[in-house]
Amino acid sequence: MKKIAASDMAVAKKTYLPATIIRWLMHIMCPQPLQPNETGINQEPMKAAYKMRSSFLSIGILGILPALLIFCGSLHAQSTPSLALKSNMVYDLTGGINLGMEFKTGPRSTLEVPIVYNPFSFGNGKKWRHMLLQPELRLWRCEAFNGHFFGLHAHYAYYNVGGIGSRWMKGYRFEGWLAGAGISYGYQWILSPRWSLEASIGVGYAYMDYDRYQCRKCGELQAREKTNYFGPTKLAMTLVYVIK
Structure with a gap:
């Protein structure tokens, strides 16, 4: 089995961390559909709840991001006198x-x-x-x-x-x-x-x-x-x- 150096592992972690975060956000905002029902249980209520959860999370994230940008901009603008x-x-x-x-x-x-x-x-x-x-x-x-x-x-x-x-x-x-x-x-x-x-x-x-x-x-x-x-x-x- 090929050995991986510690420096290579650090580079790999640094490289894949942003991609992991992006995939996590995409999973929250655009969740994957449920797998076909194999147990015979009615999944319609579960699908509805799943879609509702994703909608609320998407709206929340899209609403928080502009507020954070406005807040950070106001902090930058409020510099001390010169x-x-x-x-x-x-x-x-x-x-x-x-x-x-x-x-x-x-x-x-x-x-x-x-x-x-x-x-x-x-x-x-x-x-x-x-x-x-x-x-x-x-x-x-x-x-x-x-x-x-x-x-x-x-x-x-x-x-x-x-x-x-x-x-x-x-x-x-x-x-x-x-x-x-x-x-x-x-x-x-x-x-x-x-x-x-x-x-x-x-x-x-x-x-x-x-x-x-x-x-x-x-x-x-x-x-x-x-x-x-x-x-x-x-x-x-x-x-x-x-x-x-």
Whole structure:
């Protein structure tokens, strides 16, 4: 007796498996007629039941297949967003003009690039003038633009502020720049296919280089200082509009 190698058997199984499935489906949808009666038993009720069973199975299979195709197509169409426009409402409350873009870089990663500009001075010599750039690379837990995410951000800012903050800061005006980096955590809620709401908070480090003046409007230069700052570096409640 001729021996068959294991690899040949695997090829044979792989070759005949689709044919077996096709024959099984054909048997269900188009069953073979019953053999001639050799026992004398009336087979008419059995034939009727056999035909009814095949009809129901055929209708069921033909009805399920289009539904599966439609369902799979809808899942493919519902892809995650790839580009969004954003505005941080916390900056809006302080008079800051801010706008951000977020780009999808992978199935669970995005890049956010926000810019904040505040050219305004308030009454009584108070000012919070600054320009801030804070790009952030995000890793989402499940999918981009939905649910939990962790971020790694960098920041650079130029500022001219005075008359605000702690008692010590209120008596001076600070003009300079800062740079640093930090980490953040946030969550995004989907409100509709186009709108989302996002909350995030971050901590990190900033190197600050500034000139300190005696009073808020005028005065001689008091000191040129450099400071290392560790603490909160981000606070956001952001409104998100999905472009595509």
